[in-house]
Amino acid sequence: MGGWWLLVALALAPPVEGDPRLQQRGGDLWLTLSQSVLGEAEVRDYLDSGLTTSLLVRIQFRDGQGQRFEGSARIDLRFEPWDEVYFATVWDLNGMHVQQELKNRAALEQWWRALQLLLYRDKGVAPCRPTRVSLEVLPFSAQEQNNARNWVREVGGTRDGPSGAEGQSTANIQLLNVLVATSMQRKPLMRFTWRVSCLREP
Amino acid sequence: MVLVFWLSLWLSTPTLLEHAAPSVLSTDTRAPSFLIEAIEVSGEAQVPEAVILSESLLVVGQAYREQQLRLAMQRINRLPYVMECRFQLKRGSRRGAYRLVVDIVETRFWFVEITSNWSRSEQRADTTNLDTGLVGARWFVGASDLLYLSTESFANWRHGDFDLGEQLTLGYSHFNLFDQNILFDAQLTWSDNQSRTVVLGERPFESENGERWGVNLTASVPAGQNHWFKLVGHYETAQNQLRGPLDVGSTQTLVDVTEESGDLTLTWEFNTTDDAFVPRRGQIWQIGLRMGGDSQDVRALAQGNQVIVGENDDFAFDFRWELYRPYWNRHNMAYRVVAGARRLDRDLKNYQSDRPTQPLAVGYDRERSLELTGDAVYAVDLWGTRRTRRYGDLRLEFKQRAAFYHRSDNVRREDAVSLVRRDDHLAVSTVEIKYRNAWAIVRLRFEYLWRP
Numbered sequence: 001m002g003g004w005w006l007l008v009a010l011a012l013a014p015p016v017e018g019d020p021r022l023q024q025r026g027g028d029l030w031l032t033l034s035q036s037v038l039g040e041a042e043v044r045d046y047l048d049s050g051l052t053t054s055l056l057v058r059i060q061f062r063d064g065q066g067q068r069f070e071g072s073a074r075i076d077l078r079f080e081p082w083d084e085v086y087f088a089t090v091w092d093l094n095g096m097h098v099q100q101e102l103k104n105r106a107a108l109e110q111w112w113r114a115l116q117l118l119l120y121r122d123k124g125v126a127p128c129r130p131t132r133v134s135l136e137v138l139p140f141s142a143q144e145q146n147n148a149r150n151w152v153r154e155v156g157g158t159r160d161g162p163s164g165a166e167g168q169s170t171a172n173i174q175l176l177n178v179l180v181a182t183s184m185q186r187k188p189l190m191r192f193t194w195r196v197s198c199l200r201e202p
Numbered sequence: 203m204v205l206v207f208w209l210s211l212w213l214s215t216p217t218l219l220e221h222a223a224p225s226v227l228s229t230d231t232r233a234p235s236f237l238i239e240a241i242e243v244s245g246e247a248q249v250p251e252a253v254i255l256s257e258s259l260l261v262v263g264q265a266y267r268e269q270q271l272r273l274a275m276q277r278i279n280r281l282p283y284v285m286e287c288r289f290q291l292k293r294g295s296r297r298g299a300y301r302l303v304v305d306i307v308e309t310r311f312w313f314v315e316i317t318s319n320w321s322r323s324e325q326r327a328d329t330t331n332l333d334t335g336l337v338g339a340r341w342f343v344g345a346s347d348l349l350y351l352s353t354e355s356f357a358n359w360r361h362g363d364f365d366l367g368e369q370l371t372l373g374y375s376h377f378n379l380f381d382q383n384i385l386f387d388a389q390l391t392w393s394d395n396q397s398r399t400v401v402l403g404e405r406p407f408e409s410e411n412g413e414r415w416g417v418n419l420t421a422s423v424p425a426g427q428n429h430w431f432k433l434v435g436h437y438e439t440a441q442n443q444l445r446g447p448l449d450v451g452s453t454q455t456l457v458d459v460t461e462e463s464g465d466l467t468l469t470w471e472f473n474t475t476d477d478a479f480v481p482r483r484g485q486i487w488q489i490g491l492r493m494g495g496d497s498q499d500v501r502a503l504a505q506g507n508q509v510i511v512g513e514n515d516d517f518a519f520d521f522r523w524e525l526y527r528p529y530w531n532r533h534n535m536a537y538r539v540v541a542g543a544r545r546l547d548r549d550l551k552n553y554q555s556d557r558p559t560q561p562l563a564v565g566y567d568r569e570r571s572l573e574l575t576g577d578a579v580y581a582v583d584l585w586g587t588r589r590t591r592r593y594g595d596l597r598l599e600f601k602q603r604a605a606f607y608h609r610s611d612n613v614r615r616e617d618a619v620s621l622v623r624r625d626d627h628l629a630v631s632t633v634e635i636k637y638r639n640a641w642a643i644v645r646l647r648f649e650y651l652w653r654p
Contacts, residue, residue, distance in 0.1 A: 045288070045290075046288075048290070049288065049289060049290045049291065050236075050289075050290060050291025050292070050300070051268055051271065051272070051289060051290075051291065052268060078234070081291055081292055081293045081300065082293055082297055082298070139272060
């Protein structure tokens with residue numbers, strides 16, 4: 001019986017400060033990343049190496065019928081030693097690609113805290129269930145960088161094209177799947193996992 | 203600038219993205235290139251800096267793209283003396299120039315490798331077992347020089363056999379021959395007490411008290427970022443005593459045999475794997491040509507006055523391809539194709555010692571064989587988290603092998619020559635657990651041989 005009480009207590013416990021936060025807004029699931037990841041000494045070493053480090057974020061959950069759903073996003077970070085700035089590039093279901101220049105470590109942490117990733121989209125109401133969140137620290141891959149660059153070029157050329165926003169969104173989701181799938185082909189340097197509850201936003 | 207920062211931060215927030223089509227705010231379309239003005243190695247205790255630099259193939263004063271630096275890191279990672287390697291770029295003396303810091307974690311100077319192999323086949327009811335254990339140590343004795351010593355033991359627990367120190371190897375490596383990053387390696391090997399079957403002519407002999415000396419010389423020449431040409435020379439000589447069914451009445455006869463063999467192999471290799479022991483991604487291509495020969499001189503036959511002199515010439519072509527692909531989390535697939543074609547020309551003379559011009563019998567004249575093996579391997583990394591990785595790599599593998607073998611022999615008996623052809627195929631299912639840390643490699647393997 002003691003074990004059951006422990007499980008109930010864990011389920012009712014408020015989220016730990018610094019854990020990822022998953023929020024449902026209508027048909028979308030948004031993830032705010034863990035604050036503690038950037039503070040990990042090993043992650044700092046990778047980020048400050050001057051070489052690109054990719055962070056692959058994934059969620060997995062099951063709906064009330066037991067069907068499994070997944071979502072993913074990718075963040076590339078590179079520190080430039082001469083200017084001591086960080087370059088950040090993000091892919092999520094919005095298809096956004098931003099080469100941000102963050103002025104220093106504090107700016108990086110601030111940007112990280114504010115970053116919200118769209119990881120799942122549903123036409124109706126997205127399931128809001130306990131979710132497994134994983135974050136993998138991956139080494140750089142030139143092939144993926146080329147894929148991303150081509151994608152950026154394509155998106156830039158078609159954003160006003162005849163396909164329209166819906167077609168664009170579908171293309172972005174497909175490309176995101178490709179980017180994430182190729183990212184998985186790299187040996188992760190580090191891996192973090194959490195079990196988080198989903199918060200409904202009114 | 204603060205305004206630009208907050209503007210870019212605001213643009214990245216979902217509030218805007220929910221309503222806007224995807225857009226590119228600012229894109230760095232240039233692949234960053236880094237001018238390396240100095241390379242510093244840190245973390246090394248025994249491995250000399252020159253060895254790391256030689257393996258990296260990086261040259262001070264040149265600019266490298268990020269992918270080229272990653273490939274250099276992988277090459278260093280594949281060194282058996284390195285557990286982990288990381289690169290860090292730091293400011294150089296002038297803007298745009300960088301110092302590259304190569305941080306390595308070494309393996310221990312001693313090493314242990316244990317393999318336990320359990321095998322069962324559909325043709326045999328019993329399970330056979332062979333365990334091999336290798337213990338060794340290495341010492342760097344100069345800027346680019348390495349001495350190493352290892353001893354290998356064998357055990358068959360099911361039959362109560364245990365041979366300690368069966369083989370000894372003394373080796374020397376130089377990592378930067380002629381300042382061209384050429385690896386040169388010389389090995390002296392000795393083995394004893396091997397009980398094995400030797401085929402002379404058409405008949406098998408049990409070899410006893412064989413003492414075997416060998417020399418291996420290797421030169422590995424880098425031809426690009428991931429290409430090597432490898433030249434290997436091998437020479438071996440043995441003084442064996444044979445016990446066998448020689449045609450001297452019904453008496454088992456002991457004869458002294460001098461065996462000599464040597465070969466020369468030229469191999470081209472392309473390797474992009476990310477790890478030498480548990481690669482997760484990358485490819486290996488190998489194409490090799492081998493030319494060799496061996497001779498057996500059975501002159502001291504006791505009562506029979508027979509002399510058997512055999513000389514064989516061996517030509518072989520070998521091909522190997524391996525592909526490693528991760529597909530989900532810690533799961534991995536590997537595909538391997540190995541092909542080999544071999545021709546063996548035999549020149550075997552068997553005659554009475556007083557009639558050297560009248561051969562008594564002659565066996566195979568020429569053997570041609572073709573081997574083709576395909577492997578599909580599924581592997582899962584059992585210790586993939588950051589908390590357990592420091593204790594080593596642990597991997598579970600399931601391997602399915604299909605092998606085909608074809609042999610075509612010209613057999614000469616007296617004056618007639620006939621062609622004998624044989625085909626065989628085999629499937630092997632294997633389950634293997636691998637473990638590696640800074641000083642040990644352990645493999646536990648179960649395999650089942652069957653013919654589909």
